[in-house]
Amino acid sequence: MEIACIIEENNKIIEYGLKPEHRIKYCRIVRRKINSRNRFYLQLILEGKPYQNPDNKIGFEEIGLDVGPSTIAIVGDTKAELKQFCSDLVPKQKEKRKLQRKMDRQRQANNPQNFNTNGTIKKGKKKWKKSNHYKKTSSNAAELDRKLAAHRKSLHGKDINEIMAMGTRIKTEKIPYKSWQKNFGKSVMVRAPSMFISGLKRKAENAGGSFNDFPTHTTKLSQVCHICGNTVKKPLSHRWHICCGIEMQRDLYSAFLSKCVNVNTGSLDIARARMLWPGLEPVLSAAISRVIQSANGWNCPASFGLEYRRQSGSPVKPEATVTEAVDAVIRDQIYEDESHREVI
Ligand SMILES: [Zn+2]
Known part of the structure; x- marks a missing residue:
């Protein structure tokens, strides 16, 4: 199965990550439930140092x-x-x-x-x-x-x-x-x-x-x-x-x-x-x-x-x-x- 993924444009972090010098080490698929619907994301684990936002100063x-x-x-x-x-x-x-x-x-x-009279859950297998x-x-x-x-x-x-x-x-x-x-x-x-x-x-x-x-x-x-x-x-x-x-x-x-x-x-x-x-x-x-x-x-x-x-x-x-x-x-x-x- 081949599925195209949507890559956000003008996203500095993604742009940096996808540079050729950052080799892909492995990929994983992540499922997130958003508004009770499944969304699937591809996570790439890359070689190199993570992106540093230039707006964030380092002291x-x-x-x-x-x-x-x-x-x-x-x-x-x-x-x-x-x-x-x-x-x-x-x-x-x-x-x-x-x-x-x-x-x-x-x-x-x-x-x-499935409940006992005192409100606790009964033991054993239940439906x-x-x-x-x-x-x-x-x-x-x-x-x-x-x-x-x-x-x-x-x-x-x-x-x-x-x-x-x-x-x-x-x-x-x-x-x-x-x-x-x-x-x-x-x-x-x-x-x-x-x-x-x-x-x-x-x-x-x-x-x-x-x-x-x-x-x-x-x-x-x-x-x-x-x-x-x-x-x-x-x-x-x-x-x-x-x-x-x-x-x-x-x-x-x-x-x-x-x-x-x-x-x-x-x-x-x-x-x-x-x-x-x-x-x-x-x-x-x-x-x-x-x-x-x-x-x-x-x-x-x-x-x-x-x-x-x-x-x-x-x-x-x-x-x-x-x-x-x-x-x-x-x-x-x-x-x-x-x-x-x-x-x-
Ligand atoms: Zn003292």
Whole structure:
């Protein structure tokens, strides 16, 4: 069978990829369901370096990075940034859960013979009846899922480009994936932090930079103080690092410490941290001011812990992520046969 493929014209990425010096290593066919219709794409795996968008600048600073369940802190040499991590995905995720619950209800209504009186599914082999309503909901869920993945990809890409504009030598703590999964559930995992990190690593290395990550349990950056060197266990609800005259938003402070980790030993270089701190403290504080300004002084995401600043002395407000975590206990999907993922 021979099928002609449609090649988008004036697409710089495709034009670059199809240059003769980029030999085709192998091809794969990808199926995507778009509006419940199958679309087939040809993916070419090519030799050489990926296309660099000339609009995306590449910086030369050394970056300390802290990716939290809902925040991301970036500390360079002259600039720092504190922002929410993929928070735009949360409404879509909630919508998706609503659809999944609807599917559950429809499935149960169509197949009462497969359920026990307490609502659990009977064991053993079963036949499932799928009503047209159920199929409609299922295809809506699939479409939403696809949009969610595309949206996530674009948000990740934006954040990665922003980091790369500052620098491509990146240091960060490994994400404690298992513990996040346990403590925060799907509302956080929908942001796909591991996918974000591996994308960043790939792009930074392709741009001639480096990527170093170190296990949390050896560095304990979220608990250590670079002046006295003490490790203080802080629950996640403490959004500020306060010790030895330092008062800093926790994620930014952790990103700063990541920047000061010796990549050869994988441990914190305290002397370096002490040397860099006086120059970087105003940079970090400026990042906080920008967050407060952009949030108009109000509606500031609680996960930044900036509430603390405005009501000095009063207890820190419980952070949004905790509420989200409670909110996020979603049963494992039982829709394996309805797989919404793309198939390779
Ligand atoms: Zn201290």
